[in-house]
Amino acid sequence: MQNNVNITNSTQEFRQDFAIISGWVKFGSKVLDLGCGDGALLQFLRSGLEVKGYGVEKDDANWLACMNNGVNVIQMDLEDGLSGFECQSFDTVILSQTLQAMHNTERIVLEMLRVGREVIVTFPNFGYWRNRIQILTGNMPVSKILPYQWFDTPNVHLCTINDFDQFCKNHKISVLERKVITDGNQIDFMPNFLGNLAIYRLKANYLKAN
Amino acid sequence: MSENNNTTGSVGIVAPQTAHFNTLLTLKSGAVLPELDLVYETYGTLNADKSNAVLICHALSGTHHVAGKYTENDKYPGWWDNLVGPNKPLDTNKFFVIGLNNLGGCHGSTGPVSINPETNQQWGSQFPIVTVEDWVKSQALLADYLGIEQLAAVIGGSLGGMQALQWTIAYPERVRHALVIASAPNLTAQNIAFNEVARQAIITDPEFHGGDYYAHNVLPRRGLRIARMLGHITYLSDDAMGAKFGRKLKGDIKYSFDAEFEMESYLRYQGDKFAGEFDANTYLRMTRALDYYDPALNFDGDLSAALNKVTAKFLVVSFTSDWRFSPARSREIVKALLDNERTVSYAEVTAAHGHDAFLMPDAHYHNILRAYLNSIEVGIHHAK
Numbered sequence: 001m002q003n004n005v006n007i008t009n010s011t012q013e014f015r016q017d018f019a020i021i022s023g024w025v026k027f028g029s030k031v032l033d034l035g036c037g038d039g040a041l042l043q044f045l046r047s048g049l050e051v052k053g054y055g056v057e058k059d060d061a062n063w064l065a066c067m068n069n070g071v072n073v074i075q076m077d078l079e080d081g082l083s084g085f086e087c088q089s090f091d092t093v094i095l096s097q098t099l100q101a102m103h104n105t106e107r108i109v110l111e112m113l114r115v116g117r118e119v120i121v122t123f124p125n126f127g128y129w130r131n132r133i134q135i136l137t138g139n140m141p142v143s144k145i146l147p148y149q150w151f152d153t154p155n156v157h158l159c160t161i162n163d164f165d166q167f168c169k170n171h172k173i174s175v176l177e178r179k180v181i182t183d184g185n186q187i188d189f190m191p192n193f194l195g196n197l198a199i200y201r202l203k204a205n206y207l208k209a210n
Numbered sequence: 211m212s213e214n215n216n217t218t219g220s221v222g223i224v225a226p227q228t229a230h231f232n233t234l235l236t237l238k239s240g241a242v243l244p245e246l247d248l249v250y251e252t253y254g255t256l257n258a259d260k261s262n263a264v265l266i267c268h269a270l271s272g273t274h275h276v277a278g279k280y281t282e283n284d285k286y287p288g289w290w291d292n293l294v295g296p297n298k299p300l301d302t303n304k305f306f307v308i309g310l311n312n313l314g315g316c317h318g319s320t321g322p323v324s325i326n327p328e329t330n331q332q333w334g335s336q337f338p339i340v341t342v343e344d345w346v347k348s349q350a351l352l353a354d355y356l357g358i359e360q361l362a363a364v365i366g367g368s369l370g371g372m373q374a375l376q377w378t379i380a381y382p383e384r385v386r387h388a389l390v391i392a393s394a395p396n397l398t399a400q401n402i403a404f405n406e407v408a409r410q411a412i413i414t415d416p417e418f419h420g421g422d423y424y425a426h427n428v429l430p431r432r433g434l435r436i437a438r439m440l441g442h443i444t445y446l447s448d449d450a451m452g453a454k455f456g457r458k459l460k461g462d463i464k465y466s467f468d469a470e471f472e473m474e475s476y477l478r479y480q481g482d483k484f485a486g487e488f489d490a491n492t493y494l495r496m497t498r499a500l501d502y503y504d505p506a507l508n509f510d511g512d513l514s515a516a517l518n519k520v521t522a523k524f525l526v527v528s529f530t531s532d533w534r535f536s537p538a539r540s541r542e543i544v545k546a547l548l549d550n551e552r553t554v555s556y557a558e559v560t561a562a563h564g565h566d567a568f569l570m571p572d573a574h575y576h577n578i579l580r581a582y583l584n585s586i587e588v589g590i591h592h593a594k
Contacts, residue, residue, distance in 0.1 A: 030551065052551060054548070054554075060560070060574055063557060063578070064574075064577055064578065064581055066555075067555060067578070067581040067582060067585070068581050068584075070585065072553055072554060072555050073555050073556075074544060074548075074554075074555065074556045075556055075557045075558045076541075076556075076558065084541050084544060084545045084548065085545075085548065086545075086548075086549055089548070089549070
């Protein structure tokens with residue numbers, strides 16, 4: 001089977017971004033989780049926040065896992081965009097640790113902002129100091145959050161927090177909130193150096209945040 | 211049937227039944243049927259609170275004989291036997307499954323071959339055009355007859371999927387789940403075109419006699435045969451045909467118009483078989499019902515508005531190589547349900563078999579149906 005776009009390194013354990021994401025999702029709201037894997041995040045959000053959730057997943061095995069987990073799941077390839085979803089039809093659209101594996105990264109972010117009143121994006125920070133050390137010692141970084149070898153990785157668009165900030169600025173995307181964590185601990189000092197995982201809450205700029 | 215049997219099995223020997231309705235049925239066209247018979251089969255046991263009934267709607271040429279055999283010696287079981295049975299995806303240990311022959315059919319339910327009680331002649335050309343809406347209305351009569359207030363699920367592929375969808379529109383309170391497989395919210399122009407060629411093949415057969423061929427003791431076999439051959443081509447994908455037949459010849463090239471390619475002899479066989487067992491008037495009406503179905507028509511083409519009153523939960527399934535009912539058409543249904551914030555899951559199955567894939571026992575496809583059907587809650591079943 002092809003490399004799965006959904007990062008599988010942590011599906012069995014409680015994902016460190018789930019807690020922060022759930023803090024940004026409103027009770028009873030309508031949530032779309034793109035690249036939802038086995039539906040663990042939606043299950044988590046539904047049990048705690050009673051969200052009306054839908055997952056999008058292209059992998060057959062993950063689709064079945066979602067169904068068996070009682071999660072509504074739409075099978076489609078995110079690379080094709082979100083044409084099956086109306087503008088501003090979801091309270092929150094989530095892309096959790098999948099951005100770096102997208103080929104058409106720019107398009108999916110803009111599509112999420114079209115469909116969601118708010119967007120949550122999480123990605124591994126390539127600027128994390130351990131990654132930098134591996135580069136300095138002459139190797140592509142391999143870690144728990146980036147578990148693949150250079151030749152078999154699905155991650156084609158890795159970026160740093162600085163890169164993503166610049167991306168948002170260039171695309172006139174409002175960053176409502178940003179949290180950076182390493183091993184579950186929030187990093188406020190030098191996040192692009194000390195942070196392992198970045199979690200953004202975004203909104204299209206033409207619809208200003210209250 | 212033995213209890214606690216965990217092996218996948220057949221529903222065994224089955225027998226069709228007939229429900230007679232001594233009531234006027236007004237059809238969508240305005241025509242009125244003075245009475246009707248519906249032939250049906252059931253598999254499994256209706257539970258005490260009657261919450262485990264699943265209706266299977268058939269497609270163009272299907273029948274009430276969904277599963278099992280009539281005698282041990284039958285060559286083939288019912289047409290969806292790979293789906294329905296003990297511990298199969300549609301598990302008859304859990305569900306009470308109903309298959310019926312639709313109104314206008316030619317397998318026992320009231321149709322063109324039936325006797326019109328007002329003339330004591332076979333209906334023939336006088337049998338009205340029936341629609342998907344009419345079928346669902348008559349299926350609801352059958353549910354009443356069986357004492358079933360609410361169906362756990364309605365399931366159908368292709369034209370059967372349209373009936374499942376129509377159930378949720380016409381009787382939202384009477385169906386909890388709809389499984390709409392390899393279907394569409396209406397036919398494309400190309401699909402209507404195929405149906406028209408099939409109908410013209412039948413209607414222009416000299417032995418059609420305007421639909422009253424029974425009175426002439428002949429059958430428009432040639433037309434029906436060509437209609438079926440055309441249909442068969444469109445139900446398969448180019449790849450599937452290539453893989454199955456390719457350019458294989460039956461022998462040396464003879465420079466003739468005989469069936470020299472295996473593809474040709476397959477089509478001829480299928481056409482002959484069908485023309486020997488199906489009624490041309492029924493075929494005309496089934497294809498017309500397909501053409502006419504369009505629940506969005508009265509909503510300015512807005513399917514989301516048409517599905518606004520729907521409350522059932524949905525599983526929508528399509529197949530990648532199905533070009534007659536393409537995945538894009540299924541996604542229209544999914545989008546309309548999402549627009550209404552309904553509970554829906556959608557699977558796009560990678561399959562080579564084209565439209566016919568919905569009848570194939572593909573492992574992943576069956577796992578999808580099994581997972582969804584497992585999630586359906588029913589009351590205490592097999593109550594004694």
